[in-house]
Amino acid sequence: xxxxxxxxxxFIVPSPNIELPTSEKKKAIGSWPPLGTLYIATILxxxxxxxxxxxxxxxxxxxxxxxxxxxxxxxxxxxxSTLSSSxxxxxxxxxxxxxxxxxxxxVFGNYHATFNAERILRKYPFVDVIVRGEGEQTxxxxxxxxEGKGNLKEVLGITFKKKNRIxxxxxxxxxxxxxxxxxxxxxxxxxxxxxxxxxxxxxxKKFTSIISSRGCVFRCRFCGCRKFARNIWRPxxxxxxxxxxxxxxxxxxxxxxxxxxxxxxNQKRVRKFCREVRKEKMDIQWICDSRVDHCSxxxxxxxxxxxxxxxxxxxxxxxxxxxxxxxxxTTPKQAEAAVSAARKAGVDVIVGSFIVGAxxxxxxxxxxxxxxxxxxxxxxxxxxxxxAFPGTDLWDExxxxxxxxxxxxxxxxxxxxxxxxxxxxYEEIQQMIREYFYDFLLRPSYIAAQVMRTLKSRYRxxxxxxxxxxxxVIAESLRQLx
Numbered sequence: 001x002x003x004x005x006x007x008x009x010x011f012i013v014p015s016p017n018i019e020l021p022t023s024e025k026k027k028a029i030g031s032w033p034p035l036g037t038l039y040i041a042t043i044l045x046x047x048x049x050x051x052x053x054x055x056x057x058x059x060x061x062x063x064x065x066x067x068x069x070x071x072x073x074x075x076x077x078x079x080x081s082t083l084s085s086s087x088x089x090x091x092x093x094x095x096x097x098x099x100x101x102x103x104x105x106x107v108f109g110n111y112h113a114t115f116n117a118e119r120i121l122r123k124y125p126f127v128d129v130i131v132r133g134e135g136e137q138t139x140x141x142x143x144x145x146x147e148g149k150g151n152l153k154e155v156l157g158i159t160f161k162k163k164n165r166i167x168x169x170x171x172x173x174x175x176x177x178x179x180x181x182x183x184x185x186x187x188x189x190x191x192x193x194x195x196x197x198x199x200x201x202x203x204x205k206k207f208t209s210i211i212s213s214r215g216c217v218f219r220c221r222f223c224g225c226r227k228f229a230r231n232i233w234r235p236x237x238x239x240x241x242x243x244x245x246x247x248x249x250x251x252x253x254x255x256x257x258x259x260x261x262x263x264x265x266n267q268k269r270v271r272k273f274c275r276e277v278r279k280e281k282m283d284i285q286w287i288c289d290s291r292v293d294h295c296s297x298x299x300x301x302x303x304x305x306x307x308x309x310x311x312x313x314x315x316x317x318x319x320x321x322x323x324x325x326x327x328x329x330t331t332p333k334q335a336e337a338a339v340s341a342a343r344k345a346g347v348d349v350i351v352g353s354f355i356v357g358a359x360x361x362x363x364x365x366x367x368x369x370x371x372x373x374x375x376x377x378x379x380x381x382x383x384x385x386x387x388a389f390p391g392t393d394l395w396d397e398x399x400x401x402x403x404x405x406x407x408x409x410x411x412x413x414x415x416x417x418x419x420x421x422x423x424x425x426y427e428e429i430q431q432m433i434r435e436y437f438y439d440f441l442l443r444p445s446y447i448a449a450q451v452m453r454t455l456k457s458r459y460r461x462x463x464x465x466x467x468x469x470x471x472x473v474i475a476e477s478l479r480q481l482x
Contacts, residue, residue: 007147008050009139010075011037012066014093015056016085031058032209032257033193036110037081038184040135046182049143056089058191063089067096070104077105077143079131082112084389084413091124098126105146109135111224115391117159118166119410130159133228134214136181138172174230178214179240183247195257195287197351197380202310203287204466205254212241212273216261218291221327222355224391225261233265238273242280249282256286264290267299274306285309285459292338293330300345309459310349311342318372319365322358327393332372339376348459352378357385357417357429359403366424370436374443379450381440383433385426389413 013034034055041051052073056066070078070093078097080090087108094106108120109131117130129152131138138157145155152160157172175181186208195203213236215229248256264270277284288303289312300311315335317323323330335352342350354373356366373381388395390410398404403420417423440446454460 006048006050007077007143008052008073008075009041009044009077009079009143010052010070010073011041011054011079011081012070012090012093013037013053013055013057013081014066014086014089015061016083016089017057018063018089018092031055031191031193032195032259033184033186033189034081035184035209035211035259036135037079038186038188039181040079040139041188042182042185043136043140044143045185045188047140049140051188053188055189055191058189058193063093063096066093067100070097071100074101075104077107077146079107079109079139080113081110082108083110084112084411087112087116087120087411091120091127094124095126105129107131107139107142109139111228111391114228115224115389116410117168121159121161121166123411128160132157132159132168133172134175136175174215174232174234176234178234178236183244186251195255197349200463200467202349202463203255203257204463205285206252207255207257208248208253209257209259210241210244210248211259212236212263213260213265217265218262218329219327219393221325221393221397222386222388224389226393227391229261233262235266235269238269238276241273242276245277245282245284246280249284254284256284258286258288260288262291262294263288264294264299267294267296270299271302274302274308277306282307288312289314290338291330292334295338295341297341297345300342300347304346308347310351311347312351312353313338313342315352315373315376316355317358318369319361322361322365322369325358326355335372336376339378343377348453348457349379351380351382352376353382353384355384355386356433357415357423357426359416359420359422361423363424363428363432366429366432370432373436374440377449379453383436385429385433386416386423387413388416 037053041053045051054061054066054069061069080094082090090108097104098106105128106126107129108127113120113130114132117132120127120130129142138155141155142158145152152158153167153169156169159166159168193207194201195207213233215233216225217231217233219226285307287310288308292313292315313335316326316328318332320331339350339352352373354369356369388398388404395404398416399406415426417426417429454464
């Protein structure tokens, strides 16, 4: 009797903490569901391929725990979703798995793998295949090819080794219709998810992430989205988003984070979505982001009425030349107008994101940005020190100029201030940010404003009550901020 062999494809979302202790589990409280991995796994599952998913951080698994999980699952193919922060963890796990089971096919995907395909294959002989770009159709074809012992050269969008040579097939065309994808099966995850800001859980109700579009049409120098999504923005229809929300609400979800690269690019679409949410009287709350030049008061007001509780703005800098260097195509005045409009519209929590530490940015200009964040009267300012990673225009520029040694830093990326002689030293910038946050949080005017806003907001009161029983929230908040 002949039995049909069916492939099993297991997925790991590796932790960015490669040193996670083996003796105790430490779950990542603020982790979000890995939607990219779930989309791929769901498509494979719908095609009859057995799948399993492990989110290492969310489940608090050490490397030893993770290897044991793989051994129990015993997959034919083991896929890793890799970023610069987690690529080394993936490599350690893959090597240990391969030693125990040389027959498993190890696959790396996502941003880190896409932009470092050949480097990964050269350095790590235990990695078999790289999936470049969007992985849904590529992983499905790869699984079918391996099951039928087909020719890997016929699978678009992969890089692999053959007889000590590295072979790259042509890029796979981007999926034209995001609506054609099945909704990600969140039941594949065995973890509880939350969204946190400065140590506090800001989504205490049943929470998940959702995506309403892919890609971005802008060309920010520090972002890898442009190359990954080929500078194209592809939205889901409002009807398709609502259909998924109805399903999630029926499963008890009440709070959502839109993880789009550019949620508010089409304001007309956002307003239509908001009107439909209100029309259906959905009892939901949601978080999103927006560029400061794509957020009219009218759109923000519609969003608040439809349940938007938190808005992230990518403000980046108070210095116009720095914004121009980032190719952000915005101005500080637009940032002021956006925050003011969001406040007037009634957004419960306004978060501003900033980037400091650009080449040639002076100490005074960094201070300008710190002071600007305070001037804007944000609820939460978030500061990042400029980093360069493979796949970004900034990385390409600094490698070409000889500022960055690509062979040394391709696996992790780095803060520009660590290697650029024209930047303020990294440790000094850290100290400036640390001092700023203590001053910012302890201002009587800030404390008074936050108390008043909390007393007027059911959402804020609910968050406060749900975080009171968590020890060390304030200490953890300051630690994360600095």
